[in-house]
Structures are given as C-alpha cells and as structure tokens.
Amino acid sequence: MRHATAPRENVGTNSFSVTGILKMCSHCERFSKKDLGVRIPRPLGNGPSRFIPEKEILHVSKVDDRTQSIFEDAFVALGRLDNISLVMGFHPQYLEGFLRTQHYLLQMDGPLSLHYRHYIGIMAAARHQCAYLVNLHVNDFLQVGGDPKWLNGLDGAPKKLQHLGELNKILAHRPWLLTKEHIEHLLKAEEHSWSLAELIHAVVLLTHYHSLASFTFGCGISPDIHCEGGHTFRPPSLSQYCVCDIANGNGHAYLRDDPLGNEEVSGEVEVLMEKMKQLQECRDEEEEASQEEMVERFEREKTESMLVVTAEDEESVPSRDVSRHFEDPSYGYKDFSRRGEHVPTFRVQDYSWEDHGFSLVNRLYPDVGQMLDEKFQMAASLTYNTMASHKDVDTSMLRRAIWNYIHCMFGIRYDDYDYGEINQLLDRSFKIYIKTMVCSPEKTTKRMYESFWRQFQHSEKVHVNLLLMEARMQAELLYALRAITRYMT
Amino acid sequence: MEKMSRVTTALGSSGGGGGSGGAISGRTMFCHLDAPANAISVCRDASQVVVAGRNIFKIYGLEEEQFVEKLNLRVGRKPSLNFSCADVMWHQMEENLLATAATNGAVVTWNLGKPSRNKQDQLFTEHKRTVNKVCFHPSEVYMLLSGSQDGYMKCFDLRKKESVSTFSGQSESVRDVQFSIKEYFTFAASFENGNVQLWDIRRPDRYERMFTAHNGPVFCCDWHPDDRGWLATGGRDKMVKVWDMTTNRAKEIHCVQTIASVARVKWRPERKWHLATCSMMVDHNIYVWDVRRPFIPFATFEEHKDVTTGVVWRHQHDPYFLLSGSKDSTLYQHMFKDASRPVDKANPEGLCFGLFGDLAFAAKESLITGDVNRKPYPGGDRRYPIFFFKKPDLTEQFAHVSSALSVFEPSLESGRMDWFAKTARLYLLSGKPFAELCDHNAKVAKELNRPQVSTTWTMVRIMFSDPVNPNHNLSNKLGTLPLMNSFNMKEMGAGMCPDGRLDRSKSEGRTDAVHLEPGNSHISNNEENEETEGSDGQAEYMFGDAELDDDDLYSVEHDNPGEDHEYTLPQEAFPLRHEILDNPSAPEHLQQDGGDSPHVSGNEAEATCLTPIESCSLISASQPLFTPHLPASFFCPVVREMLRHYAEQGDVQMAVSVLIVLGERIRKEIDDLTQEHWYMSYIDLLQRFELWNVSNEGLFVWCQGCSHGGHLEHMMNWLKSSPHCPAGCGHLCEYT
Secondary structure (H helix, E strand, O other): OOOOOOHHHHHHHOOOOHHHHHOOOHHHHHHHHHHHOOOOOEEOOOOOEOOOOOOOOOOOOOOOHHHHHHHHHHHHHHOOOOHHHHHHOOOHHHHHHHHHHHHHHHHOOOOOOHHHHHHHHHHHHHHOOOHHHHHHHHHHHHHOOOOHHHHHOHHHOOHHHHHHHHHHHHHHHOHHHOOHHHHHHHHOOHHHOOOHHHHHHHHHHHHHHHHHHHHHHHOOEOOOOOOOOOEEOOOOOOOOOOHHHHHOOOOHHHHOOOHHHOHHHOOHHHHHHHHHHHHHHHHHHOOOOOHHHHHHHHHHHHHHHHHOOOOOOOOOOOOHHHHOOOOOOOOOOOOOOOOOOOOOOEEOOOOOHHHHHHHHHHHHOOOHHHHHHHHHHHHHHOOOOEEOOEEOOOOHHHHHHHHHHHHHHOOEEOOOOOOHHHHHHOOHHHHHHHHHHHHOHHHOOHHHHHHOOOOOOHHHHHHHHHHHHHHHHHHHHHHHHHHHHHHHO | OHHHHHHHHHHHHHHHHOOOHHHOOOOOEEEEOOOOOOEEEEOOOOOEEEEEOOOOEEEEEEOOOOEEEEEEOOOOOOOOHHHOEEEEEEOOOOOOEEEEEEOOOOEEEEEOOOOOOOOEEEEEOOOOOOEEEEEEOOOOOOEEEEEEOOOEEEEEEOOOOOEEEEEEOOOOOEEEEEEOOOOOOEEEEEEOOOEEEEEEOOOOOOOOEEEEOOOOOEEEEEEOOOOOOEEEEEEOOOEEEEEEOOOOOOEEEEEEEOOOOEEEEEEOOOOOOEEEEEEOOOOOOEEEEEOOOOOOOOEEEOOOOOOEEEEEEEEOOEEEEEEEEEOOOEEEEEEHHHOEOHHHHOOOOEEEEOOOOOEEEEEEHHHHOOOOOOOOOOOOOOOOOOEOOOOOOOOOOOOOOOEEEEEEOOOOOHHHHHHHHHHHHHOOOOOOOHHHHHHHHHHHHHHOOOHHHHHHHHHHHHHHOOOHHHHHHHHHHHHHHHHHHHHHHHHHHHHHHHHHHHHHHHHHHHHHHHHHOOOOOHHHHHHHHHOOEEEOOOOOOEEEOOOOOOOOEEEOOOOOHHHHHHHHHHHHHHHHHOHHHHHHHHHHHHHHHHHHOOOOOHHHHHHHOOOOHHHHHHHHHOOOOOHHHOOHHHHHHHHHHHHHHHHHHOOHHHHHHHHHHHOHHHHOOOOHHHHHHHHHHHHHHHHHOOOOOOOOOOOEEEOOOOOOEEEHHHHHHHHHHOOEOOOOOOOEOOOO
C-alpha cells in the first residue's frame, strides 16, 4: 500500500493544497482506472486534522521555502508526508528538529534492529489506543521485514519485547512508580535480557511515542491515506466516518460551528494578559511567600491536577485492532488523591535533563542526547511573541506555567517556581484539556479542543500541543533515566 | 549555646595551629553524612569543612584521625527551602562567614559568630530561579557574587540589604561565577550555552569579553591560583580546557578529554599543571590531571560509590590533601600518596598495523636501543618521529618515559597478499551444492598458484561428498588417469615456487603432524582410505582425483623434499599398492555416511539420484575391507587438524572458508571459541583489505545490540549453532 510515487511531482508544482498531495493526479487516476483496473483509494475526512479546518492548515502553495524543504526532506526520507508533519508545519523550526530526531530514532544507527523499533513504537502508541500511530507503524514494521505474527499481540512477540511491556505500561501511566528493580529485571533476564544501550533506545522510543500519541489525539490527527481508516475505495458520496471518530464518540456532528465565532468569550485573551502583567509586577514588589506556602502551593496544584476530571463519561471504544497490542487495558492513569495514593515529589534540582539525563542518554546512545536536548530547548523557547491578535507579548511566563503544570502532574517539582502562578494563568477548561491530553489522550475530544482558549489561533493551539508533548516526554524520560542511573550506581 | 562555644573553641584552636601550610597532617578517611552532599567548602586555615546539600548543612572539624561534626546549621522544625543548598562557600578572609546558594533562588549568608542557634545572617531573594553558584571576593570582605539559572549574576555588599549590581547573561543560565584571584575587579562566568564571559565588577552594563568555550553547558570554571590569566573550564562535552586570558583573544592552551561531563574543576595548589575534576554523571572517581598529559589521569581517587559533587583542596598551599563530598552521603579526605596512579598500570607498548601491511611498534626506548639494526625512518622525521623526548621538568612527576617508534614495512614483493584479496573475492561459500563449492574453490586456489590449498579443497570434497560422483566417473577413470598424472607432474614445478613462504612454514607444521600420528601423516591418511590414485613419490607425492570430470590434480603436501622424505615415502608405498582397489571403496563408505548422517543437504541428496544405488553396493561388496570404519565423521579429526594447521600457519582464510563450506559436517568438532577466533580474525583481515562488500557472498552484518558483527554468511552459520554473539560479549544476537 504505497501511494507515494504520484505526489512527488506535485510537490514541485507548489500549487496544490496539502491534501491535494495525497490525491492522485487525475491523469494517473484515469489511466489506472480504465486500463489497469487498479482501485484508487480516496482520502477520508477533511484534511490532516479533525479539529482544525483544512483551510487553516498550511497549503503547500503558501508555505515558505524553509517549510517546503523540510517537507521535501521528510518525504524523501519516509516516502510519505504524514498528517502529523503537516499539522506541525505551523511551526517549521520545531518540525525540523522533530523530524530529524524521529528519523534518527527509527532509521539511523542504533542498538535496536529496525523492526524492533517500529514494534516498540506500536507498543507505545497502543497503550494510548492511538490507531493512527499504530497503523502507521504496522505498515513500517511489515515493510522492514517484521514478523506479522507479532502483531497478534505482545504474546506473539519475543520474550524480550514482552518484558518491555511492563515498562511501557508504567511509563505511560505512572512513571513515578518506576524503580531500579524494573530496570534490573530487564537487564538481567538470562537470554532475554536487554543491554543498557538497547534499553535507552527503547525508553526514548517509548516516551517519544507516548507523547506523540498525546499530540495526535490533542490535535485530532486524521488517518493518513495509506493507512486503515484513512482512505476508501468507495465513491465520494458515501459515509465519511472514520475509525477514530467513532472510537472517540466524536462524529462529524461537532463539525458545525466555527469556534472563533463564540461571542461570550471575547476578552479572554485580554484577561489572561492582564493576569500575566499583574503577576510580573507582583513578583517584583510583593514580599516573598513563605516557604511553607510555596510547598503548599505545589502540593495543592499537584493534588488538584489529580482531581481535574477527565471526560469519564465519554467512554472510548478501543478498536479491536489496536487493543490486542497491550495487555491489561484496565491499567491506566489513575487519579491518585482520590484513591488515597500519593505521587511522590521528584525534585528537578536533583535530577534534571540538562545536567543528568542528557549525559546518560548521550553516553549510551550517542547523538540522541544532543537531538533531544535541542528539541526540548526548541519546544520550550519557541515563541512568536504573540497572543491571539496581540503582538509583542512576552509569553515566557505562560509557557513556563504550562510546562511546569505538566511536570507537576507527574510529581516533578521545581524548587524555584511559584506554583500559584499556574492557578492564575491556566483556567479550568484548559487544565481539563491538558490533563486529558497528557494522562489519557484517547479521551480528548473536539469539544475539549475547542473549549479552551477560544480566541487563540489554531497555530497557537498546536504550539500548546507541542509544549505538552515535549513536557510529557521529558517527564517520562526523567523518571526512566533516574531509575537507570540508580541501577547503574 | 553549648554548641556555639564548641564552635568558637574549634575555630580558636585551629586558628593557632594553622596558618602555615606545612602544619597539616592526617590520613585518608571518611565519614557518613545523613544525606547526599551538593557542595563542600573549607575554611581558610584548613581545620573545618562545611557540607551542604538539599537536606544537609553541617560543619565538620578535620582532626588527625577522623571527621568530627561541629555544628548543624539546619535548624528549625520545618527547614525551609532556603536550606536546600546548591552551593556553599566559606569566606577566605572572615572565618565566621559562609554563603549558600539555594535551589529556590535565595542567596543566604551565615554568621557563625552569632550567639543564637540559627546562624542565618542575610537573605537575598532577588533571583527568580535556582542559584547555581556563590563566590566571595578573595580579598574584599563584604563582596559576594551569585550566578543563577535565571540568567543574572548579582553582586552583593553584605552591609546592604540588596544587591549593588546586576549583570545580565541575556537569559542564558549561569552555571558558575569565579572572582579572579589576581585581578581585583574581574570575574568569570560560565553559561549553559557554552559561553564564558569576563566581567569587570564596576561595569554591570556589558561584559568585557566573551568566547565560546564548550559545546553545551559549561558547568564550572576555576582561575589558576598563581598564573594570572589562566582559566580552566569544564563542560558537559566531557572536556576540561585551559584558557590563556592574557592575550587579546582567549586562547585554548590545554585540553583534557575525560570520560564524563565535568561537574567541578579545581587547580591543585603549588602544582602549576595539575587540576582535579569530578563528573556529574556515571563516573564516580576524582581525577587529578597534568594538563600537559591529557590522555591519562595523573592520579585517581576511587573511593566514592556515587557521583562526586564537590572537590576542594584542603589548604590553599598544600597539594597533598583533597576533600570531597558525594551523592553517596560520604565526606572523604584523600591523601595524595594513597591515590592510584593509572600511568603505572598503562601498557607502555603500542602496536598497530597500517593499511598496506606496515607495522608500527612503539616501546620504551630502553627496550629497543639494544637493537643494532635500527635505522632512522627514511621517509622524514616529521611524519614518523622516531623518538619522543620530553624536556625534564622539575615539577614534572610523571615517570620520565621516552619511547621509540619503529615502523616496519612489508618487503617489496608487494604482490604477496594479492592472493588473499583475490581468494576472498572469488571463493564461493554457499549457494551451490557442496561438491561444486569445493571444486570451485579448488580451482580458484589453483589459479592463484596455491596448489596445496587447491588440493585441500578437493580432498575435503572427496571426504565429505556423497558417493555418487566418484562412482559416476568410475568408467572414465582408467582411460584418463595416466594423462593426468603426467600433466600434474609438469605443473607442479611451476606451481610450487611462488608459494615458497607458505611452504617453509608448512614443512614445520607437517613434521609436527607426522610426529603426532606416527605412521600416518594426517593427510595421506585420508588418501589411503579414500580412494585416489597416488602417483609418483620422489620429492612430492601427488594424487590424481578420483573424479575425472574436473581436471584437478594436486599435490597433497609439497614438502621440502629433504626434510620429510623419510616419513613420507613409506606411507606413499601403501596407497600405491592399493591404488586400484581403493577406488571402489570410497563410494561405499561415503554412501554409508549419507545414510547415517541426518545432515546431508538437499543439494547432495539430489545428486545421489543420478546414479543407481545398486551399482554402488555391488562394487562396495567386493571391498568389504574399508567399509565399516569410515563414516564421514571419521575424517573429522583429520580435517580439524588440517584447519588448525592452516590457522596456525596464518591462513585463517582457508580455515574459515572450509569451515563455512563444510558447515554442520565439521562444526561440532571444533570448539566455539576457536571458531569464533577464526571468524573474527578473518573478518579483521577482510576489513584491513577493505573487502567489506566484495568478499564471499558480500554482506557484513552487525548485531544492533552489541555491535559485533561479521559476514552475513558467517553470522548466519554461527547463529545457527549458537544464540550468543560470536564476539563472546555475552549478548544474545538475533539474525533475522
């Protein structure tokens, strides 16, 4: 199922919309239909994302040279331009680093064999029932010669990969429970044991795909044309539902309104900006809150983040195809405070990415540490100094609040951050969205996407998604790497 | 109050005893802390050390035999984050004054002279992020500098409530700040983006100079205590660099490559070239480097079991005492005399092959000078310096070593190794029936004038082939045989000479073999049992092949005539006598093998169908003599010896090739370690000849897990028999 040959010439002409790339050129279509009897697939859905109208997403014709060349490189490397890249195309600086890292993880020198890499990707994406990523990598997995039997479930895979299942599960949902015993279990399993370098590779892959699943759901990425659910052979007039829509209880009924047209929320941006300004001033003037107060604030935020209700009522229906990849589907993100459990606090000053995580990764999997470092930095520092229609805004405070809020949900604490800021800057609907996306992304709905930051542009929401994704990845990585470091010492 | 008085007495007594550096004494010792340490600092008279961390802030007295806890500065029921220290510094002028950098962004000063339990003096909360470093001015009592994650450096006057000046690092996080020891107004700051800046304390608006020192964060810097303008920096890129700041542009004058990110660097007192480093991750040791000899640490302290977070020389004029704190919750005093010296364990000899067979050998000069034949390398001393002299230096404490380097070139017969590459390219190791492979390879060897190898191939085929082919050819045999013999004899003379090198060594090996199996040289032993017409017998003995369709005639072993004469001749006689009778026997026992052995490949089975089996048995019936004793496994010991022989002789190519072609037939006979050794040696050789892709079936694969690898063919063969990595690294490789 490769439909990649036709688009190549179209990219050059610069005049087609993005989804146009994925449609067959009419000449070929006519040719193949009549003469060869080939069935031509048509893309389902409207553009790369179900949340973002197709017309908002960049058209290749509008794309600047830089994005253009990034797209071309991605196409050459993968033989496709997936919807994730198209949506990320809003932020070309980031996309470049993202694709480079992903390409390196999947294709370049590394301790794991190619089919292992894709299979781990499938395992990780399946933890979040992310049909999009699973389908993508099932294709890749088979293409690099993976054994189809493995796809029947983890039971069909080698023991070695089965061992990884536990790590996958913990990392995805409760990374703070990871201990050096888990690592030891993987590294000392007789003939099924992992080497340290392999383990680092696997951990980076797992965290990459967990967080990418968050992004996929958070932006409502539509299936790619060559994947299951991404195309149809039926004539255009028929049903346009796709698997994901059904799985998320999210039919096209929601497509109705333009989210920006909602009157009652006007001024939201201004309120937010006002708060930021106030906080800035307070910081300079106000007497420092007592230490107890600061600790209190962190704990409150952490506890509260547990209480933010994710959309429990919109129970999702995992498609069978995907669920087979993971055992124990009941094991998900749990709201600990409600169940009396307590997330231990992880002090970032004692184990940070910059000082510790980086060195460990770079030591065992050269170059990847550097790439991840650049990617994290890019995600954290990316700004256009705009908020909705306002220009020249310093958004660093807001970005830091989002980043730290996510880490806070994972129990990661920055000694030097006042967690009171989070409460000021992030409103409830935004917190719900973040919480859902990070902890159980499969439950993200279009309604949630629309109900936060209504006046902001789609590109800004994608920006938020990038922040969420990277912050989540770093949080998971920190726990995993800390466990590995503890094992090593 | 009681504690207070103890402190003051401690300070008082040490003040009297200290002062001059020579007075300190002690031993290597340690004490347990209650919590991991982040930093340590020592007071000026070297009598006390302060340890700070997230959950610890204590002062220990340094006594002759042990550390004694003097004071716990962490007071209060619920210690605030202000106690969570990232860094600590003891004032070098005012012995009651300490400063700490807190992870929450506070800068705190402590006055030990305070009568209350809480010694906290000043609290500055101007930084918005973690403060990474505090530094007192070396000679100015009230001046304190701080560097923070928020990208600012602040200078405090301790008599005032607020900072007196702020230096902006343009929102790049500051990792270290250090006042220059010699220049009153200057300080250096190192940054997370790899830059180092120099500032004038009077000019907060703009740095004096800036340069990029490292790739990635610069975690630490340290001014040389004596040399004005020397600054050492350590970074996440695992390097320590020494910069000369006196010139217009900062000049890198030394660079030490360590094995992990460098967390701290401290110049060793009284030793111009020495500095101590410790790492932030993975590596727990403390190293003392001589920057002029950056490849091997001058001394190593290996006591800590988790990363070392703080190193400090106990006294600023004493190079023999080093203090260190660690995440493993211990505080150590290291005596320099107890350090391990890696240079003592290092192997002072080096040996390396060049691409074209050159061999370079470096060793201590004293070991080599006796060699009369040494002469300067003709190619010019610049490229190949023969001697490395180091000027004797009084401060130098390395054992003075000068090495001599010898470069050996291969002799001028440059074509000598051509056969190797050609053979590697032309040999077929799989993909055809066994017999064809052998024949092909025999032919290749013959064409390259290696008759012995060629012979071996043919014999291997005969030994392990199924009976069909010999039978098949039987009818033609008698007619052609004489012709071949004569042909062979002619060719031998020409064929032998080029391979002279091989022959010489071979003869030795051969003699051994003969001794091992008296009465039967291992190869001729085969012959005798096999079939084959032995022919001739004076200088070399030759055998015509039983199969006439390939024109292979060969000599089994071309020995130096004189040497082996007496051994070989008698044996020669035996096969000659039985010449004709032997022929039919071969099919007989070989066919039996076919039946017995479950390992016969499909290819060979096919071949069997060509001949009627009855005819075989008919002939064999007439020769019951040899039948029962000779299954294919019978030859295995012989073949094994043969392979060993080749391998020992240096022709590992032959050993490996035969091994692969024979596959299961022989593998069990040779222990894994030996096979592995051969494979790796051969692969190594192939790499030297850059034959990665051309040789054999071409593919060279690496295990992604352990990065050991080999030729695809070899690896497949190997992994069929063993799940472990052929390199013996214990990794479980999978071939897919």
